[in-house]
Amino acid sequence: MAQSHRISRKLTVCVESKEINVRPVVKGAVKEAAHTLTDCFSNNTVLNWCSCGTPTNDFLFTFFKSIINSTTLSSRDFVVQVEGCKGAMIWTNHTQGLSFPTAAKLARMIGWTAALRCLMQYQPWRDKWRRKVMASYDRDHYITIAYLGVLPHEHRKGYGSALLKYVSDKADTAHYPIYVEVTEINAIPFFERHGFAIKAQGLVCNNSEMPVVLMVRDPVPTTDSPTPLRLKPGRSDSDNLI
Template identity: 45%
Template sequence: MSVLITEKHISRKLTVNLDQHQINVRPIIKGAIDEASHTLTDAYVSNKSLEWSARNLDQFKRDDFLKNLFKNMMNVASLQSRDFAVQVEGCKGVLIWSNRSQLFSWSQTINTFKYARLLGWTAALKAFIKLNAVSADKIRRKIMADHPKHIIIGFIGILPQEQNKGLGTALVEYVLDKADECHYPVYVEATDYQAVKFFERFGFVSQGQIVLSKDQMATMTPMVRLPIAMDEPKSLQVRPGRRDSDKSC
């Protein structure tokens, strides 16, 4: 799938400091959700776990399914808080996070499921539901039992041609700064070796590898990063969610 990333809906601000660009993390506005969903789809298209989940689909149906899944997830996130769906560099990098576990529950993406059913993607739906039932609920609740208040990184993706430029680092550090401020641990599920090594750079620790398929083609590594407590904890600072009709930041 070719992806056209435009900036007609997003103004991108870069602060120049001694010839170095400071990457500015910004909310994903409603008018850019489609662009952001393309970014996540391109970033996850070679992910082994998602490839396994959608293996009965041809490439175009799989990509279309993922795009609509991510689109609906971002829409739900930004309605809860503008800070829960963020981007860098004109949606070249995207991250979805929350302190509300239900955001990443399939019950919150029912519209995506109805859409997929209408297009006859039943096999993909069953696989994704199975994948989520194993990871997002039982495993996370068990691992985070001692931390009822925590932050979850749901999805992070950088366009393949834009990787290794610090975009992913900027997005993750944006969330970690908020986590440290309120003394919340951060939970994430890495679905390949590269993701595990990436999150280890920020202090995330593996909680063991979970095999999701009998053929061991799909695995998931829950990872937790404890907060760096520098000052007295503050309440988690996030802005209100946008209105459904609001196309601005």
């Protein structure tokens, strides 16, 4: 009798983990990045306070677009996006600082009342607390994360972690600490998971409805000696957007 044999084949599939793509925001994606951050911060108490009654989304879009345009003049690296603008981050090193348009130009975009509140109240308050928290560090060698957001429906996919890794890798190579001002209290555990520790707590402009937590991540050096931050050059303001 012929004996039937069952032939089995084992299929081995090599599945490579997909690396999350983080890259600088190019000129053509400035509006998209501004829309992303607008969606991420639409319910942010502090920025709503800064808007001074201007429709929230209109204010936020114009606000983020102006900051992105200004900041990328210093370096294209200072504004990055993840996976086609599902998240975005604005950051800077202390030496160059976060760039804002002049009061007059910002006022033309968001109105004088909102511009003055942003530039004359909120920003000086931020600068004062940042200097206080970072006083024990080298004042010229640290990184500040200004805004980091991932679209609400894209949470828990690793996009926020990828954005943080982008700047943390640069910080560790340069032996820089990273400073962040957290106004969304439910975001504190996220930053703690990535090595940030609470250094101070306060109220934005002494407003009891606007608590803030100031956090710092100490560097985890990857080299014996620090390497200077390697930053792409800034773009030119050829279209006079700023």
